[in-house]
Amino acid sequence: MKYSKYLILSDYDGTLSREGLILPEREKEAINEFVSQGGTFAVATGRGFREIGGVFEDTPINAPSILWNGALVMDIKNKKLIKSYPLEGDVKGMLRDIEESFPDTIIQVQCMSEDFTVYFGDCEDELREGLKQFSDIGVNAEDHFIDFFKTLTNKLVTLEEINEPIYKFLIVGGIDRMKELKEYLLEKYDSLGYLIVSSAPFNVEVNSLQASKGQAGDFLKKEYFKDREYTVIALGDGENDIDALKRADYSFAANNASNEIKAAADYVLKENLGVIRQVLNFIDSSLR
Incomplete structure (x- = not known):
């Protein structure tokens, strides 16, 4: 299947959605297409499992989610904790x-x-x-x-x-x-x-310090999915996304991101177009 070598790690707020806990239909459709064609999709967000689980209830996330900026790696479909990094010290x-x-x-x-x-x-x-x-x-x-x-x-x-x-x-x-x-x-x-x-x-x-979206993304690629060879594509719009953008094989900043975030990414997404659709178009035209 044409997307079987790709792992997408996408930020949620400001990237996938600007509507709070509502995932736009165009993003749902594009994620469904990506996964149905063999792709692996995970959300990487500052939100926790109590919020984000309901958002993706009918969307096929097929990789552990990166939550609380990387403090948790969790299978939100089955509510299974895989990795955690609590705060330490005083x-x-x-x-x-x-x-x-x-x-x-x-x-x-x-x-x-x-x-x-x-x-x-x-x-x-x-x-x-x-x-x-x-x-x-x-x-x-x-x-x-x-x-x-x-x-x-x-x-x-x-x-x-x-x-x-x-x-x-x-x-x-x-x-x-x-x-x-x-x-x-x-x-x-x-x-x-x-x-x-x-x-x-x-x-x-x-x-x-051990909890960042980028470090969690590396864990997924190098340890959790160690038997597969993935090309990682990261999407984000905030300072908490920079580490993931820099560590990914390819990275996209949301159009509304600051210049600092855009500078950390390989590409900038266009405004008013579905973000996952733009990534799929990039894979189809540039990576295959």
């Missing part, structure tokens, strides 16, 4: 530091049992303003804000109530404050084994 101390130094933020931690919001500062207006950028790429900013805000207020707990490993944590707030926060964390914690990135201007995400 994670709660780091979170308390952020709460004290940046009180105008919201902090959410990702655990296997649930996503918990452990600090809820006053940044609602700034966050709403930051999300307005999405109105320029086809997403209603207010609807996006309401949906996003619901996820942040769903499980409010104290840090002391969490007694399980934390795999990733997310800090959101005003765009200018996120720039300050990221600089602060990079200066203070970057050398302690943490990967500190942003997937959008209004957030900062913290993972284990």
Whole structure:
């Protein structure tokens, strides 16, 4: 079959979809065609299994998914955990530091049992303003804000109530404050084994240094699928995609990506065309 040598690793938000937890029909159709012709498809996202599983319920993902920026590698169809990289060290101390130094933020931690919001500062207006950028790429900013805000207020707990490993944590707030926060964390914690990135201007995400989409993609190619010889094609639009874009055999940046992301990729996807369809056209015209 014509796509049997190819493994596609695609980012979700801003790349495959700009409609929240709705996968556009044209992407579903192209993924179905790719897989039916022998291709192997996996999603590589900052989201977790509780969110992303439902999105691809009727779409044939036939490789383990890369979740929480690479902190988990999981077969989401069968809910089987394959690889995991929890945060180590004094994670709660780091979170308390952020709460004290940046009180105008919201902090959410990702655990296997649930996503918990452990600090809820006053940044609602700034966050709403930051999300307005999405109105320029086809997403209603207010609807996006309401949906996003619901996820942040769903499980409010104290840090002391969490007694399980934390795999990733997310800090959101005003765009200018996120720039300050990221600089602060990079200066203070970057050398302690943490990967500190942003997937959008209004957030900062913290993972284990071992957890990145690129490293997880390498695990799939070199270990999980070690008996197959794949050409890996990666797609993304954010800073948390750069590692995967650089490690792939071929890489595509979304049209809405920043210049930094586009520079990390081999090609830039066109606007208003299905992204997976463009990749299939590339394979058909350039790689076969």
